[in-house]
Amino acid sequence: MTHTTPPGWYPDTGLTATERWWDGAAWTAHTRPLDAVPQQSGPAPQGTGGFGPPQPGTHPVPHGFGPPPAPVPAPVPAVRRGPGGLPRAVPIAVGAVAAAALAVTVVVAVVNSGGDSGTAPAPAATGAPASRPATAAGKHGSKAGAPPADDPSLLVDELNGITLPVPDGWEKPTSTVDDVTTMETSHSYECPGDSASFCYHGRVTSRTADETELPSAEAVAKADIKDAADSSYDRDLVGDLNYDGITSHTRLESRSVTVAGRTGYLVRWRVRTGAGPGGYVQTVAFPSPLGSESMVVVRLAFDAGPDGPPLGGMDTITSGIRPVGDATSGGVGSSIGH
Template sequence: MTQTSPPGWHPDPGYTGTGPLHERWWDGHQWTDHLRVPPAAIRRRRMRIGITAGVVVLAAVGGCLFLLSDDSGDPKETVATAPSTGPSGAPGGRGPGAPGGDGQSQAPEQQQPRAEDGYAMDLASGISLPVPDGWTGQSGMTGAGVTTGEYACPGDTSQECVRGGVFSTPAEALDLTTTTAKATATADISANAEESYGEKIYGGITSHQELKSGPVTVAGQQGYLVRWKVVTKNGDDGYVQSLAFPSPHAKDTLVVVRSGFDINAKAPKLSVMDEITKGIKASSTTGGSGTDT
């Protein structure tokens, strides 16, 4: 960054190479302790929810939360410590462009959503995901996730994949502009499949088959889901599902829940995807008890 660079999100200069690359907030003169996973990076692979060594999505990954910004671009959540020294090329002194115009960074209040035992809470969406036995869940300010079965990715063994993962986030974090649950789930399934099983990790998807699509009631709301079976070039094939429904606490906000399960004897059975979908519930607006409202 240069001394005149305006505040904004940029690739974290302190990234250690473990987990997906996240972004750090530059306040106009120095790096802060605010981290986020890029909103579109909600992926089944490489997600290590709740694992200290990892970095989640869609939701939280290894302690980093999915974040949303207001119109000013100011970060809404702090979850990690900034590098003790500035990145290469970053100015050492104060510079223009800091929020407030006084050379001081405007750090937001730290807060963490508190989920009910057995659930991972997505505070912005107003929902809680059930955490099956043996799975790991992570709550977040603008996303939540549950995962199981970590292993080295087939196309890049330096990356971590999971046998099964389910992640939630407001639809706007995925840049989906559709206004109905059906249109949103239908529009998201291709991106979900590609980000879960495409690219170099799995060598791309050679074909897919729609297994299921239709309306479903989730957290008391009328939603819609689309489920595919995908065939990959490398490694396991998989099941992917995109589910969309109105937030229980904000009817004009659509929630997207992405699921991805390997087709493998070590992976969760497909019926678990249905059980998690059925178990999604409205959470408290404050993140306290996580009980239905």
């Protein structure tokens, strides 16, 4: 004779204080709180030997029969949502994840420290990237001690490796027609031969010599002086005769000179023009202090007459030329007037 456990509510061993409905053949998904169980009026069979749900009554279930205790997993309870629609279960889950992350962080920090209290821990991966150490001066940048190009007291010709002192009352234009390193007097005036143009009482430029085939600084200076005079007081680069052209010239000096530690040569002319007082033009040629074979040419043009800079300023500027990075660069010639 076969005995089976009859349908009914039986304690759910998977959920505390809960009963689940046994339909006589299998467990169902229906549950109810244990305190809602009414008193049973009739006897019911009870399994023995630990098999089947405990049953009140006097009819035992034969050994090995009856449903297994809590054969199905407990259903997931409905999630209750708090204000704003956020599930209340979410903070609990987030808290669990945060606690696990904190535990991992602590373990990693201990491993990184190696247990040595004298060793600083590695920087946190979530922090700002550590700053790279500054490059040693002079290793990849300009020479140590090189003057800044925006220093108002210095005209810097980086291509040729020299600096020139900027006199008081002079300035460094941001752009020029001939695109060479230039400084000029701050005050300009209408050119006497062309009222549509502006001229300056003084102008100095530094450039690489065009006469690369010439054998010496002397040869370069003597060949360049005419071009220097023409560009300053005859026909300029755009073809204007700002002073109605040069009518004559007189050579005032032609001699060797030491410039930026190199032996160079100087030629100076006095030029007269068709309009205006004319002026003084000087070319100084010398080997580049960078050690290259190229020659550097510095041209100086000062107006003659009371409005022009003092002629002695040419010597002061020339003697103040220094190699880039020379500790004595700057200051020389600062007292030159305009």
